[in-house]
Structure formats: C-alpha cells, structure tokens
Amino acid sequence: MTEKNDSRQAEDAPAPEKKEQPGKKAGGTGFVDALWKFFSSVHLAVILLLILAAISIIGTVLAQGDSAKDNIQLYENMIVKIFDTLGVVDANDPASLEAQHERTHLAAERLYRFSVRAGFTDLYHAWYFYALLALFSFNLLVCTIKRWPFTYRMMAKNEVALPEKRLKSMQTRRAITPGGTREEAAAMVEAGMKKAGYSPKRAESEGAVSFFGQKGAWSRLGVYGTHASILIIFIGGIIGVTQGFKGYMQITEGTSESRFFDRRTKTTMILPFEIRCDNFQVDYYGDSRRPKDFYSDLVVVQDGEEKMSKRIEVNSPLVWDDIWFYQSSYGETGRGAKVTLRIAAAAASSSGEGVVKQFDTRPMDFPDLGVSVQVLQVIPDFALDENRRPYAKSNQPNNPAALIEVKGADGDARRAWLFQRYADARTSKDLPATVTFVDYGGIQYTGLQVVYDPGVWVIWVGCTLMVLGLYTAFFTSHRRIWARVAESDGKVTILLAGNANKNREGFAETFQSLGDRMDPKTGEKTAG
Amino acid sequence: MNSSLFFNTALVAYLVASVAYITYLAFRSEKIGVAATFITFFGFIVQTVALGMRWYEKAAIMGFGHIPPLSNMYESMVFWGWSIVLIYLIFERIYKNRALGAIVTPLAFITIAAISIAPNISKEIEPLVPALQSNWLSVHVITSFLGYAAFAISFGVSVLYLILAADKRSESFYIIGMLSLVFTVTLLAAITVDFLVWRLTGVPHPHLFAASFSSPRAAVKAVSWVTSGFFFALVWYGGVQAHDKVAALFPSLKVLDDVSYKTIMVGFPLLTIGIVTGAAWANYAWGTYWSWDPKETWSLITWFIYAAFLHARFTAGWKGKKTAVLSVVGFAAVIFTYIGVNFLLSGLHSYG
Ligand code: HEM
Numbered sequence: 006m007t008e009k010n011d012s013r014q015a016e017d018a019p020a021p022e023k024k025e026q027p028g029k030k031a032g033g034t035g036f037v038d039a040l041w042k043f044f045s046s047v048h049l050a051v052i053l054l055l056i057l058a059a060i061s062i063i064g065t066v067l068a069q070g071d072s073a074k075d076n077i078q079l080y081e082n083m084i085v086k087i088f089d090t091l092g093v094v095d096a097n098d099p100a101s102l103e104a105q106h107e108r109t110h111l112a113a114e115r116l117y118r119f120s121v122r123a124g125f126t127d128l129y130h131a132w133y134f135y136a137l138l139a140l141f142s143f144n145l146l147v148c149t150i151k152r153w154p155f156t157y158r159m160m161a162k163n164e165v166a167l168p169e170k171r172l173k174s175m176q177t178r179r180a181i182t183p184g185g186t187r188e189e190a191a192a193m194v195e196a197g198m199k200k201a202g203y204s205p206k207r208a209e210s211e212g213a214v215s216f217f218g219q220k221g222a223w224s225r226l227g228v229y230g231t232h233a234s235i236l237i238i239f240i241g242g243i244i245g246v247t248q249g250f251k252g253y254m255q256i257t258e259g260t261s262e263s264r265f266f267d268r269r270t271k272t273t274m275i276l277p278f279e280i281r282c283d284n285f286q287v288d289y290y291g292d293s294r295r296p297k298d299f300y301s302d303l304v305v306v307q308d309g310e311e312k313m314s315k316r317i318e319v320n321s322p323l324v325w326d327d328i329w330f331y332q333s334s335y336g337e338t339g340r341g342a343k344v345t346l347r348i349a350a351a352a353a354s355s356s357g358e359g360v361v362k363q364f365d366t367r368p369m370d371f372p373d374l375g376v377s378v379q380v381l382q383v384i385p386d387f388a389l390d391e392n393r394r395p396y397a398k399s400n401q402p403n404n405p406a407a408l409i410e411v412k413g414a415d416g417d418a419r420r421a422w423l424f425q426r427y428a429d430a431r432t433s434k435d436l437p438a439t440v441t442f443v444d445y446g447g448i449q450y451t452g453l454q455v456v457y458d459p460g461v462w463v464i465w466v467g468c469t470l471m472v473l474g475l476y477t478a479f480f481t482s483h484r485r486i487w488a489r490v491a492e493s494d495g496k497v498t499i500l501l502a503g504n505a506n507k508n509r510e511g512f513a514e515t516f517q518s519l520g521d522r523m524d525p526k527t528g529e530k531t532a533g
Numbered sequence: 534m535n536s537s538l539f540f541n542t543a544l545v546a547y548l549v550a551s552v553a554y555i556t557y558l559a560f561r562s563e564k565i566g567v568a569a570t571f572i573t574f575f576g577f578i579v580q581t582v583a584l585g586m587r588w589y590e591k592a593a594i595m596g597f598g599h600i601p602p603l604s605n606m607y608e609s610m611v612f613w614g615w616s617i618v619l620i621y622l623i624f625e626r627i628y629k630n631r632a633l634g635a636i637v638t639p640l641a642f643i644t645i646a647a648i649s650i651a652p653n654i655s656k657e658i659e660p661l662v663p664a665l666q667s668n669w670l671s672v673h674v675i676t677s678f679l680g681y682a683a684f685a686i687s688f689g690v691s692v693l694y695l696i697l698a699a700d701k702r703s704e705s706f707y708i709i710g711m712l713s714l715v716f717t718v719t720l721l722a723a724i725t726v727d728f729l730v731w732r733l734t735g736v737p738h739p740h741l742f743a744a745s746f747s748s749p750r751a752a753v754k755a756v757s758w759v760t761s762g763f764f765f766a767l768v769w770y771g772g773v774q775a776h777d778k779v780a781a782l783f784p785s786l787k788v789l790d791d792v793s794y795k796t797i798m799v800g801f802p803l804l805t806i807g808i809v810t811g812a813a814w815a816n817y818a819w820g821t822y823w824s825w826d827p828k829e830t831w832s833l834i835t836w837f838i839y840a841a842f843l844h845a846r847f848t849a850g851w852k853g854k855k856t857a858v859l860s861v862v863g864f865a866a867v868i869f870t871y872i873g874v875n876f877l878l879s880g881l882h883s884y885g
Binding site: 047050051054055057058061062064065129242251319320322329331333454455456458461464465468471472475476479 | 798801802805806809812813816817818819820821822823825827830831833834837838840841844845866874
C-alpha cells in the first residue's frame with residue numbers, strides 16, 4: 006500500500022538510470038558498461054555505507070594502537086564479561102576467575118594474534134579500510150557525474166511551451182476561466198507570476214501563449230555540494246597525512262627547545278626556531294586538586310630574536326610558521342627548585358603585582374612598583390646551624406625558604422629570608438615592597454603537541470560546504486510553474502501547472518494563492 | 534529557589550501529559566487532546582526555565598558564562614528530554630496531529646526520570662576540566678542532542694510503522710518492530726517503576742531496575758519477568774489482530790513514513806554539525822580533528838547509517854518497512870554512541 010512510488014519519482018521521471026546516456030554507448034563494451042553501471046548504483050552506495058559502519062564497529066570494540074599487553078588484557082576482560090553473562094564464571098568471585106584464568110587468557114591471546122593478522126589492531130589504517138574508502142569515493146564520484154546532465158536539464162533546459170497534455174498530467178494544476186480577451190489573460194498571468202517571484206518567460210505556439218517561471222533552481226546543487234564536500238574532506242585528510250607531521254616536545258621551564266619527537270616516523274626532528282618556556286603553572290578549583298587550568302608562557306626565538314610570545318593553554322594554542330603548539334601535558338622534572346613570589350607595593354593603597362621565579366637568577370624589574378627583585382638562595386628545609394647560619398636539614402620541602410634582595414627606587418638594596426609556611430616570619434620588615442612566598446616546587450616541564458597540518462583548512466572548507474549543501478538539499482526547493490493561455494470557441498482558459506522537488510505542501514499553498522489571484526471567482530474575494 | 538524544583542515540576546507535567554495523550558488516543562476526545570498539548574507545553578516552558586536557572590547557577594559557581602549546562606551525563610540527558618519535547622511540539626503543529634504524543638511524552642518523561650534516579654550519575658554542578666571549556670563544545674553538544682532527539686522521534690514512529698504495516702506475524706519486519714517495541718517499552722516501564730517506587734518510598738535505589746528485574750526480592754523479580762513475558766505474548770498475538778483498531782488511532786502509514794523521514798532530515802544535518810564542531814573542538818584543543826576514538830567513531834557509524842537511510846529512500850527507492858528498519862538500527866547506534874560507548878567500551882578500556 007505504501008510501497009507505491011510517491012510523486013517525487015513522478016516529478017523526476019526522466020531519471021538518468023532509465024535514459025540512454027549519450028556518448029556512453031559509443032566507446033563502451035559490455036564489460037565497461039557493466040562496470041559503469043556497478044559503480045554508478047546508489048544501491049552500492051547504501052551497501053558501502055552499511056559496510057563502513059559495520060567495519061568501524063569492529064575497530065571501536067578492539068582497542069586501537071595500544072600495546073600488546075593492554076590489548077590482551079582488554080580482550081581478556083571482554084571474554085570474562087561474556088563468560089560472566091553466560092554464567093561460566095562469576096566475575097565477582099576471585100576463586101571462579103582463577104579457575105578459568107588459563108582458558109580466558111589463552112583465548113585472549115589467540116584473539117589478539119588473530120586481530121593483528123587481520124589488521125584489527127590498527128583497523129582505520131588497514132589497507133582494506135582505505136580500499137573501502139577509495140571505492141566509496143569512486144562510487145560517489147561516478148554517481149554524481151552521471152546524475153549531472155539530468156540535474157542540468159532540470160535547472161536550465163525547461164521548455165517554456167509544454168504541450169497541454171504534459172501540463173494536465175502534473176499533479177498540481179488548475180484551470181481558470183478569467184473572462185476577457187486572451188491578451189488580457191496573458192498579461193494577468195505574466196503579472197501574477199512576476200509578483201510571486203517567478204519571472205516568467207513567454208512563448209507562443211499553436212495559438213496559445215505559454216509561460217514558464219522557476220524559483221530556487223540552485224537548490225538542486227545542494228546534493229553536489231554535499232557530495233563534493235565528502236571528497237574534499239578526504240583530500241584534506243590525505244594532504245595532512247602526506248604533507249604534515251605530528252609530534253611531541255617537552256620543554257623544561259626556563260629553557261628552550263627546538264627538537265620534537267615525530268609520531269609517524271618515530272624520529273626526532275628539529276624545528277627552524279626555538280620555543281622557550283618561561284613559566285608553567287597549574288591553577289586549581291578552590292582548594293581541590295582538580296585542575297582548573299594549566300598554561301605555559303612560551304616565547305618563539307628565531308635567529309636569536311624573540312619573535313612572539315604567548316600564554317598557551319588547552320584550547321588556546323600558539324601558532325608560528327603554520328606550526329601549532331598545543332598544551333598537552335606537564336610534569337615534574339625532578340631537578341632544581343622553583344619559588345614563586347608575589348610582589349606588591351609596600352603601601353597597601355598603591356596597586357600592582359608581579360611574580361618572580363627562582364630559576365630567573367637575574368634580578369627582575371617591576372617598573373610599576375619601582376623595585377627590582379632577585380632570588381639569591383633557596384633552601385627546601387630551612388634550619389639554622391649552631392652558628393646560626395642557614396642550612397638545609399634535608400632536600401624535602403619541609404620548610405621552604407628563600408633569600409631575596411629587593412632594590413628600591415633609591416637604589417637601596419635590602420635582603421630578607423622569606424618562608425612559605427610562615428608568612429610573617431620574614432627577617433627584615435622594611436623591604437621597599439611587600440613580597441609573599443607563594444609556592445615552592447620542583448621545576449616542571451610542559452608537554453606540547455606539535456602539529457603541522459597543511460590539509461586542515463581544506464577539511465574546514467569541506468565541512469562548511471557539507472553543512473551548506475545539506476541545508477540546501479533538505480530545506481530549499483526548486484519550484485517550477487507553467488501557464489498556458491488558450492482560446493477556443495471564444496472562451497479563454499488559463500491552464501496553470503507546476504511542481505516542486507521538496508516541500509510540496511508549501512508549494513501547493515503558493516500555487517493556490519497564485520491561481521486565486523487570477524480566478525475571478527476567488528480573485529474578488531481576495532481583492533475585496 | 535533552585536532549578537531542581539522546576540525540573541521536578543516539568544517531570545510531573547510530562548508524566549501527566551503522557552497519561553493525557555494515551556487517554557486522548559483511547560477516547561478520541563478533542564478536549565483531552567488539547568489539554569495534553571497544553572500540559573506538555575507547560576512542562577516544556579518550566580523545563581526551559583529550569584535549564585536557564587541551572588546555567589545561571591553554574592555560571593555563578595564557575596564564572597564560565599558561556600558554557601551551557603551540558604557537561605555531564607545528567608545535564609545532557611535532561612537536555613535531550615527537552616529537545617525531544619521541542620521537536621515533537623513543532624511536528625505536532627506542522628502535522629496538526631497529536632496521536633504521536635502518546636509515544637513521545639512518555640519517552641521524554643522516562644529519559645529525564647531515568648537519569649534522575651540512576652545511581653553513580655552525579656547531579657552536582659561540577660567544575661570543568663580545562664579541555665571542556667570551549668564554545669565549540671557548546672555548539673557540538675547542543676546540535677548533537679537536538680539531532681539525537683529528532684532521531685528518537687523517528688525511531689518511535691518507525692517502530693509503530695513496522696507493527697502497523699505488517700500483514701502477518703511471520704513477517705520479519707513485524708518481528709523487528711515488535712521486538713523493538715517490547716524491549717523499549719519494558720525498559721521504559723521498568724525505569725518508571727523504579728522512579729515511582731523511589732518517589733513514593735523515598736528510598737534511593739542501589740542501581741537501575743532495583744524495583745523490578747534486579748530486585749533483591751525473588752517475587753518482585755519473578756513478577757517482572759512474567760509481566761514482560763505477558764506483554765510480549767500480548768503484542769505478539771494481539772498485534773496483528775488489533776492491527777486495524779490500533780491503526781485507526783494513529784495517522785495513516787503514509788504520514789508515519791513521512792514523519793520518520795522528515796525527522797531524520799532534521800536530525801541528519803544537526804548530527805553533521807555536531808560531528809564537525811566536535812572535530813573543530815578537538816583540533817583546537819589537541820591538534821587532531823579526528824582520532825578514531827570510540828565515541829567519534831560511533832557518531833560516524835550513526836552518520837553512515839542515516840546517510841544510508843536517506844539514499845535508500847531518495848534514490849534507491851526504498852520506502853516504508855525497509856527504511857523503517859534502518860531508522861530503528863540508526864537509533865540503536867545513537868543510543869550506543871551516547872550511552873553504550875561510555876559504559877561498555879571506555880569501561881573496557883579503563884579497567885586494564
Ligand atoms: C556519506 C556520504 C554521503 C552523503 C552525506 C550524501 C548526501 C546526500 C544528500 C544530502 C542528498 C540529497 C538528497 C535529496 O534531497 O535529494 C544525496 C543525494 C544523492 N546521493 Fe548522496 N551522499 C553520500 C554518498 C553518496 C554516494 C556514495 C553516492 C553514490 C552512489 C550517492 C548518490 C546520491 C544520489 C544519486 C543522490 C540523488 C541526487 C538527486 O536527487 O539528484 N551519495 N546525497
């Protein structure tokens with residue numbers, strides 16, 4: 006009952022599938038024909054899409070690219086889970102697990118070996134996955150090209166004067182008897198169509214005046230945009246894989262680095278410039294250990310010159326020379342120590358703050374505050390010996406202390422020991438600025454993802470095109486209206502007919518009101 | 534005042550609306566139908582306010598004004614329920630037919646109820662890890678969930694289609710439709726029971742289905758299985774017989790087919806934008822727009838299935854039952870992308 010074709014098929018009646026393709030027959034043998042037919046079939050597309058979906062599933066169940074040990078463990082977990090469901094083992098009972106361990110482990114190992122051989126462990130880079138994508142692209146290309154002449158005819162080759170029979174076979178049609186002369190009726194039709202935005206073309210034949218007007222013909226290009234976008238995205242991906250690189254670099258705070266480890270070639274590569282990390286910091290939510298943010302202050306140094314500096318964080322990378330540097334990880338170097346000091350104006354009224362880190366052995370100037378600060382010595386576990394001289398009781402950060410020197414605007418330098426734990430226990434009260442010992446820690450490194458991908462903009466072009474194409478294909482429609490004004494036995498009739506490839510309900514409404522305006526029966530109603 | 538009061542009000546409204554829609558179907562009383570629409574609309578407005586409040590509460594805690602409340606399972610599920618109602622109300626207006634409300638409002642109710650009672654799902658406002666603080670993420674999540682909501686409606690309609698369009702019981706389409714129906718209804722009913730028991734007794738649940746299939750009490754367990762078995766038998770035997778009577782309640786098969794397809798036509802571009810903005814986000818956060826991680830891959834699988842649906846329908850000339858099956862399969866993929874990946878795949882990956 007519902008399996009009947011709807012009017013869409015009727016509208017697109019001269020489908021290329023059924024029509025002879027001019028020029029194709031000429032050089033084609035039976036085999037080429039068959040091949041062409043195979044690749045231009047939408048059935049193939051549907052099947053390929055479903056196969057791609059099925060294969061992708063395998064890849065998500067079996068881990069991708071982890072170590073052999075991880076994978077075997079993963080498979081074993083899966084097998085245990087299945088056994089548990091089947092009731093062979095009880096996952097909550099260690100004894101039962103132990104009893105079956107040999108079996109599950111062996112099965113996992115076998116499964117893993119099979120996966121490796123079948124390419125499942127790196128499925129999305131397996132040759133057959135690429136082959137499938139290539140086949141899919143080819144299918145898409147052939148299918149689209151084959152469809153083009155038909156679309157082109159639909160858009161640009163519409164006959165103005167269609168025979169009466171054709172108009173009468175259209176689903177949306179209406180006959181109107183306007184009264185008056187044929188020319189009056191024709192003028193009314195032309196004005197009406199123009200007003201509705203159909204800018205009609207006029208033709209005369211067999212004593213009848215014909216009009217044709219259309220709207221949104223470009224809507225038929227939406228599909229082409231979408232299909233092209235898929236190929237463009239593939240091309241972008243290929244450019245990225247073949248021309249770009251992706252790697253990882255670590256920079257210890259206070260040092261520069263130009264080497265990074267390239268993931269694909271598994272070699273160390275060298276950038277034509279250096280990245281210096283001046284500072285790395287983690288901020289936490291309140292007092293928790295949940296990182297709110299972490300960031301690195303980076304400086305690009307090329308030929309001994311500072312080219313640019315940027316504080317990078319997750320979601321805010323640094324870009325230099327088309328190479329992107331992403332904040333990806335961090336950690337302790339286990340070497341050296343870093344103190345963080347906050348410097349504020351001595352008088353509470355004046356504002357301004359600064360931060361000093363210990364690995365800056367140079368004095369740091371704070372022009373706003375009129376002071377310069379230098380860290381002279383740091384002791385992780387401060388204590389005084391019998392001569393009341395400071396020494397480190399251990400290398401554990403039990404009582405971090407820093408000896409600093411603050412120079413005021415008058416050039417007067419004063420020194421003081423500051424303690425992280427005992428903010429009030431400074432040894433000198435009359436520093437020209439308020440200095441607080443905020444943090445003590447090891448020197449950290451920042452881990453950066455280094456990416457050069459010249460294909461990425463191609464990807465975004467493709468994605469944009471895809472979304473625009475989908476919108477056009479689904480939510481805009483190509484509407485065509487024909488009118489034929491004829492006179493027989495002194496009676497003038499207007500035959501109005503039309504169709505739309507989408508949103509028929511909407512079109513039917515416009516069609517109705519267009520007809521209403523020409524029809525004296527309804528026209529007066531609308532006018533009055 | 535906080536948002537949870539509003540959420541609960543909306544939840545109750547959806548429950549009442551579900552009952553009203555079903556009553557409307559049974560008695561065909563126009564008044565009840567209008568009331569059902571009104572109650573749904575009321576629930577929707579209240580939930581919209583609740584979402585806005587939660588956004589505000591979140592911004593007050595974290596100072597991230599631009600991040601909508603969509604960063605964990607609870608928030609996204611609640612948003613999904615909201616989207617389902619939104620898309621349904623629009624379709625109800627366009628088609629001037631409210632029969633489908635009897636399917637959609639229970640779905641919305643249960644979605645939100647389930648997540649409210651599910652254990653181990655935090656309802657707290659949580660601080661975001663740095664990678665989640667992005668505008669791309671907001672667009673990504675919003676469009677994905679609107680898309681999922683459209684697919685949910687298509688799924689409901691397609692199941693109905695499969696059952697109503699069948700001529701005989703042995704037809705494979707009928708079996709697929711019926712199993713989907715029994716499975717979904719049983720699942721949703723069990724969750725509703727959980728929810729009601731929790732609300733009435735005030736005792737929190739140790740896990741899902743604690744008041745039915747996995748109750749510690751053998752009797753409850755047995756009753757649950759027997760009930761669902763009975764339901765299965767009822768649909769299995771009665772489905773084809775009651776066919777014409779049931780069919781009379783719903784829009785024609787042609788309309789069902791059309792709704793199923795139109796909702797996918799809305800969902801597909803939304804899912805596409807969801808995937809694209811997800812890729813943009815990943816690229817901006819990590820420098821990789823596509824890394825084949827399970828979640829990404831499953832969203833692509835879903836996309837493939839719906840692309841197959843569209844082509845099967847437009848160009849390969851499939852209609853009705855065959856495409857309805859694709860819609861059911863597509864929605865299974867949606868659910869797996871959304872929930873299954875978190876619980877099954879990453880679960881497997883995480884305890885090695
Ligand atoms: C996942 C990949 C694909 C996507 C997202 C896609 C998308 C679309 C869209 C949005 C339409 C518009 C439907 C309409 O409203 O008329 C369409 C039509 C079509 N597609 Fe695809 N497509 C894909 C793959 C393919 C492939 C591989 C083929 C090759 C056989 C194909 C062949 C066609 C044809 C023949 C049409 C009908 C064109 C017309 O109505 O003039 N598509 N596609």
